[in-house]
Amino acid sequence: MTRPLISVVMGSNSDWLVMQHAAAMLEKFGIPHETMIVSAHRTPDKMFDYAETARNRGIKCIIAGAGGAAHLPGMIAAKTILPVLGVPVTSKYLQGVDSLLSIVQMPKGVPVATFAIGESGATNAALFAIAILASQDTQLAEKLAQFRDEQAAAVAAMTLPESC
Numbered sequence: 001m002t003r004p005l006i007s008v009v010m011g012s013n014s015d016w017l018v019m020q021h022a023a024a025m026l027e028k029f030g031i032p033h034e035t036m037i038v039s040a041h042r043t044p045d046k047m048f049d050y051a052e053t054a055r056n057r058g059i060k061c062i063i064a065g066a067g068g069a070a071h072l073p074g075m076i077a078a079k080t081i082l083p084v085l086g087v088p089v090t091s092k093y094l095q096g097v098d099s100l101l102s103i104v105q106m107p108k109g110v111p112v113a114t115f116a117i118g119e120s121g122a123t124n125a126a127l128f129a130i131a132i133l134a135s136q137d138t139q140l141a142e143k144l145a146q147f148r149d150e151q152a153a154a155v156a157a158m159t160l161p162e163s164c
C-alpha cells in the first residue's frame with residue numbers, strides 16, 4: 001500500500017459532507033492520502049498522538065476541518081511543524097462563521113493556513129496541498145497547470161440564457 005502524503009482529518013463524521021471535497025480533489029490528482037476522525041475536544045489524546053507522529057509517518061501536509069469551536073487545526077499545528085491547512089466547516093447555528101473565526105485567529109508563532117467556509121475551502125485546501133507537493137514534483141506541477149487551463153477553458157465556454 002502506498003504511504004499517504006496528505007492527511008485529511010476532521011472532528012466528526014458530520015464534517016464529511018464538507019471534507020469529502022478535499023478527499024475528492026486529492027483523489028482526482030492521484031495523491032496518496034488518508035482520511036480520519038480526530039476530535040480536539042472529544043479525543044484530545046488521540047489528537048496529540050496523531051499530530052506528534054504525522055511527520056515521521058511521511059505526511060507532508062495536514063488538512064484539518066472542524067466546525068463550531070473549531071480548535072482542531074490550531075491544536076494540531078501546536079504539536080507539529082508540518083503545514084496545517086484549516087477548513088472551517090459550515091455549522092448549524094452560525095453557518096460556519098464561528099468555525100472560521102476559531103481557525104483563523106491564531107496567535108503569532110503557530111500558523112494555520114485558513115480557507116473559505118465549506119466546500120470551496122475544502123477543495124482549495126486540497127489544491128493548496130497539491131501545490132505544496134508540486135513545488136518538489138515537476139510532473140505534479142504540470143498536472144496542476146493543466147487543471148488550471150481546463151478550468152479557464154470551461155469558464156471561457158460558459159454561456160448565459162438569451163436576454164429578452
Ligand code: RP5
Binds near residue numbers: 010014039040065067
Ligand atoms: C466539531 O463539532 C466537529 O468538527 C463538528 O463540526 C462539530 C459538531 O460535531 P457533531 O456534534 O456533529 O459530532 O468538533
